[in-house]
Amino acid sequence: MPHLDAAFNLARWLTGNATDAEDVVQDAYLRAFRYFDAFRGDNFRVWLLTIVRNSFLTWVQDNRSGRLVFDSAVTDFAGADTWPDPSPGPEAMLLEQVDRDTLATLVAHLPAEYREVLILREIEDLSYKEIAQVAGVPAGTVMSRLARARQALRTAWMQQSGEGKVRGGRKS
Amino acid sequence: MNHKTAMTLLPAGADGQLGPFRRFLLDRHIARCTSCRAEQEALHALSTVVRTSLPVHRAPPSLAARIGAALPREAPPEPVRTRLLWPQLGFGVGGALAGAALTLALMWTPAAPDRLATEAVANHVRSMLADHLTDVTTSDQHTVKPWLSARLDFSPVAKDFTASGYPLVGGRLDYIDGHQAAAIVYRRDRHIINLFVYPSNEADALPRMEQRDGFHIVRWRSGGLKYIAVSDVEAAQLQGFVTLVRQAAG
Numbered sequence: 001m002p003h004l005d006a007a008f009n010l011a012r013w014l015t016g017n018a019t020d021a022e023d024v025v026q027d028a029y030l031r032a033f034r035y036f037d038a039f040r041g042d043n044f045r046v047w048l049l050t051i052v053r054n055s056f057l058t059w060v061q062d063n064r065s066g067r068l069v070f071d072s073a074v075t076d077f078a079g080a081d082t083w084p085d086p087s088p089g090p091e092a093m094l095l096e097q098v099d100r101d102t103l104a105t106l107v108a109h110l111p112a113e114y115r116e117v118l119i120l121r122e123i124e125d126l127s128y129k130e131i132a133q134v135a136g137v138p139a140g141t142v143m144s145r146l147a148r149a150r151q152a153l154r155t156a157w158m159q160q161s162g163e164g165k166v167r168g169g170r171k172s
Numbered sequence: 173m174n175h176k177t178a179m180t181l182l183p184a185g186a187d188g189q190l191g192p193f194r195r196f197l198l199d200r201h202i203a204r205c206t207s208c209r210a211e212q213e214a215l216h217a218l219s220t221v222v223r224t225s226l227p228v229h230r231a232p233p234s235l236a237a238r239i240g241a242a243l244p245r246e247a248p249p250e251p252v253r254t255r256l257l258w259p260q261l262g263f264g265v266g267g268a269l270a271g272a273a274l275t276l277a278l279m280w281t282p283a284a285p286d287r288l289a290t291e292a293v294a295n296h297v298r299s300m301l302a303d304h305l306t307d308v309t310t311s312d313q314h315t316v317k318p319w320l321s322a323r324l325d326f327s328p329v330a331k332d333f334t335a336s337g338y339p340l341v342g343g344r345l346d347y348i349d350g351h352q353a354a355a356i357v358y359r360r361d362r363h364i365i366n367l368f369v370y371p372s373n374e375a376d377a378l379p380r381m382e383q384r385d386g387f388h389i390v391r392w393r394s395g396g397l398k399y400i401a402v403s404d405v406e407a408a409q410l411q412g413f414v415t416l417v418r419q420a421a422g
Contacts, residue, residue, distance in 0.1 A: 008231035022235055029239045100225045107226060121187065122222040128189045147183040150218055
């Protein structure tokens, strides 16, 4: 089954659990099989991941009616100048100390559209153009969304490590 | 490049997604902006952390099997798109046939699969699995045809189409649709084509193509014989083959 791990990893991060991810991936492969004749691109993986995303949206509709999963209005129109000014120097070092479990928890708590672009960019190593194809948005939106996704992850990480220090202080 | 633009472009820069010109302008700004340099470092660090430390979930081994089991049953056979068939044919059997193929392609409509299609595919698969592809193995058409004719109460055409890219492999006796049938075996590259031929009282019918379990099936009736061609070659190649057979049968 080509690209099954990539499909499963994306579905797993989007649904948040393995059981639902399996259902989404199975649905995606059935769709891919059915519509394979419509595949015109040169990157089968990008095409397949697009179908995984669509299957995920269908799964959301079937299982969580009314819940808004991709909230583009909130995330895509705020300007880059509203970001906090990064403090130079120590942040990069701090980021490198993150452990796997903490990172997984932080990413899992990001909004779905942030998780999606992060996985496609950092794990699948897709270009902005390819991510745009999967997510069905312009490449410019991918750029700003990815930037905000990282910003949100950094903010969450800084908060988390700050809390950790406070707790550590209380213990000692 | 001003600082605000640079800050906006930094993530794309870190991702290697900027064109050379913007890359140059951004680098020029970063070189004298400590704030941007720190931001670039942080972005690289974040990217590295996510790439190295974020758990990547591998599909459980059972998932591939589960999808595989669901695939053939759940996915309906795809209709063959006639629009694309005849331009590809030029590669397969030569431009001379393209005109005839176009005429055929226009009439070539998808048919609903039925028991006969299932049986034809099953015979085709069995012929390859059971190592019983041919009873008489020769590319000599003057051997295959008499061999079949001697054992059946009709005389199928078994012409060699090596010149067109479909060499004759041999023939065997088979049983399909309640009839003793000639199974004439051809090769297209590494794919096998089984052509089943048996008598039929029904009226002549033009070729119809369908797809089942990854195989293409073309059947037609002509001159009191029923023809069923089965193979996993591409639709256009099987169509080219059928055109050759129909011309040879006259």
